[in-house]
Amino acid sequence: MKKEVPLIITFVAGMIMIVQYFVPHWPFSNLQQMFNNWFLIITVFALILGILNLLKNHIEKVSRRRKGWLYSIVLMTGFMIMGVAGFVWGPAEGRPFDWIYWHAHVPMSSTMFALLAFFVASASYRAFRARTAEATLLLVSAILVMMSRVPLGSYMWSQLPLIGDWIMSYPNMAGQRAIMIGIALGVVSTSLRIILGIERTYLSGK
Amino acid sequence: MFLLFFVLAQGVIDDVDVVNSTDLIEKSEAVHTIVQAPPTQIYTRDRANDAGGGIVVFWKKSEDDGAGRESVIEYHIYRGTEADGDFELVGTAKAGDTSYTDITTRDGTPYYYQVKAFDGEQHSSAAVSEAAYSSAQWFHTGRISMLIATILISTFVVWFINKAKRGHELYIRPIAGLEAVDDAVGRATEMGKPIMYVPGILDMDNIQTIASMIILGRVARKAAEYETAILVPCTRSIVMSAAQEMVKEAYLEAGRPDAYDADKIQYLTDDQFGYAAGVDGMLLREKPGAIFYLGGFYAESLILAETGHSTGAIQIAGTAQPSQLPFFVTACDYTLIGEEMFAASAYLSKEPLLLGGLKGQDWGKAIIIFLILVGVLLVTLGFTDVIGWLSTGQ
Structure with missing residues (x-):
């Protein structure tokens, strides 16, 4: 029963979701929204599990003075401050929670995002080394696309933006679509395997 | 004589004045009563492929809409439940439009529609449509x-699954990224370092995360067999719970339930870049021997993969996000491109049914x-x- 019940639930839920895609009539019309709502409710309760797990790990880290335990204190302090600000004054605009969000959280997130520029540079340096024919093709395409996207490119040669557009619209688009078709089929196949109970790894099935 | 002529002349002038002023008044009234031509050929249809509650009203544009006097600025749509009863305004459509969808109808109730052209001051006249009914459809x-x-x-x-059941051998092309999974776990074991498994930033309602969890089961089992620690930082609580169950079951199956440590599968944060920062920190502190990035990723993909690359770990990535694939291809040793990630479970298990x-x-x-x-x-x-x-x- 430990395995059969989840398999039955998966099969029924999967079939209902397939049917509701093709049947707009009630009761199928509201099923997707209803399932999404259920998922949101479960997510909210699961968040408690996540928070407990987070606190447990960091309290343990501090109590055992593990490497980097000071950072755990920073994390828990931040957690407490945001929690108190949210519960006491609410998340409305202009309140402490909102102020901390805009003046601490958003700048820190932006900083992490900005690191991407440096990582793109280092990754590009490795990828664009012309060691093989494919890497050389990648290098030439990348230079053409990059130059076509900056004013200097069109200043050097007015046709360069057209070449950049052509690369993006045809070879790049064709490649992306091929990947997308493969992904769509992979999704269908995986979904079928799960719905039909053939894929049971998630139930510890071999 | 002169006086008589003056009096007659004055009378004529007065008459002329009277006539002129009357004419002007009539002309003025005529200007106010000239309204734009009404829209014509009003008809209705039940909105197709819906769950009911929708009627589409069509009309032919007023002759003064984009032509003629060009005075129409919008159309006002009125609705009533009786052809000769009261009509109420239910919506507007801008000039040039020839249809309006009323999504406030009750299925089975007859509705009559009027469409009036509006010039900002006055409405045109309007005919009444035939009775319309909304209904739900059973097939899209x-x-x-x-x-x-x-x-x-x-x-x-299903046909190939049945064929496999009957014992037919099925050939599947080699996938380098999946062939390398065992090697990566083995390498981490030899180095005495843990494995890190990053399941992406999407929740359990996404098929990529589900596929990732399935692969996690296989990787965790191998890690359990080799007695290598596996770290799974999660960005969603449900994913964390699912990952804990997957890894626990894998350790049980491998006969090593004692080696399972739930604290190794931890929740970090729901925030995208907060998660990236957290995983980066773990990568630099723990220096894993093998890193798996399998699931749904967005902008954080390169931040993670480049940091992982700097630690010298063997990296295997896989995602169904085409825009992130180039980053993984650049920064990782092996990349499962789209469908290959969904094939991983079958490929790793070599089970005929899955193949x-x-x-x-x-x-x-x-x-x-x-x-x-x-x-x-x-x-x-x-x-x-x-x-x-x-x-x-x-």
Whole structure:
């Protein structure tokens, strides 16, 4: 029963979701929204599990003075401050929670995002080394696309933006679509395997 | 005589004045009563492929809409439940529009519609439409092509699964990234370092995360067999719970339940870049011997993969986000491109039933390639309607 019940639930839920895609009539019309709502409710309760797990790990880290335990204190302090600000004054605009969000959280997130520029540079340096024919093709395409996207490119040669557009619209688009078709089929196949109970790894099935 | 002439002349002038002023008043009234031409040919249709509650009203544009006096600025749509009863305004449509969808109807109730052209001050006259009824449909006709494709591909998948059940051997092309999974775990074991498994930033309602969890089960089992620690930082609580169960079951199956440590599968944060920072920190502190990035990723993919690369770990990535694939290809040793990630479970287990699903998927791909070629040929020959049918079924 430990395995059969989840398999039955998966099969029924999967079939209902397939049917509701093709049947707009009630009761199928509201099923997707209803399932999404259920998922949101479960997510909210699961968040408690996540928070407990987070606190447990960091309290343990501090109590055992593990490497980097000071950072755990920073994390828990931040957690407490945001929690108190949210519960006491609410998340409305202009309140402490909102102020901390805009003046601490958003700048820190932006900083992490900005690191991407440096990582793109280092990754590009490795990828664009012309060691093989494919890497050389990648290098030439990348230079053409990059130059076509900056004013200097069109200043050097007015046709360069057209070449950049052509690369993006045809070879790049064709490649992306091929990947997308493969992904769509992979999704269908995986979904079928799960719905039909053939894929049971998630139930510890071999 | 002069006096008589003056009096007569004055009378004539007065008459002329009277006539002129009357004429002016009439002309002035005429200017106010000239209204724009009304929209014509008003008819209605039940909104197609819906769950009911919708009627579409169509009309032919007023002659003064974009032509004539060009005075129409919008259309006002009125609705009543009796042809000669009261009508109430239910919506507006801008000049140039020829239809309006009323989504506030009750199925089975007769509705009559009027459409009036409006110039900012006055309404045109309007005829009343025939009675219209809204209703729900039992089949979405715009999705016929999708239904056919689903049935066809599902048939292939089920057929090959049955074929595998009967004992037929199925050939699956080698996938380098999946061949390397065991090597990566082995390498981490030899180095005495842990494995890190990053399941992406999407929740359990996403198929990529589900596929990732399935692969996690396989990787965790191998890690348990090799007695290597596995770290799983999660960005969603449900994913964390699912990952804990997967890893726990894998350790049980491997006969090492004592080695399972739930604290190694931890929740970090729901925030995208907060998660990236947290995983980066773990990568630099723990220096894992093998890193797996399998699931749904966005902008954080390169931040993670480049940091992982700097630690010298062997990296295997896989995602169905085409925009993130180039980053993984650049920064990782092996990358599972889209469908390869969904094939991982079958490939790693070598189970005939799962491999049958993969084979069916390949046949689906062959059909799509064939349809693309047919579509290209038909469009080249001028049969462009086929594109519309394939897109919407209409």
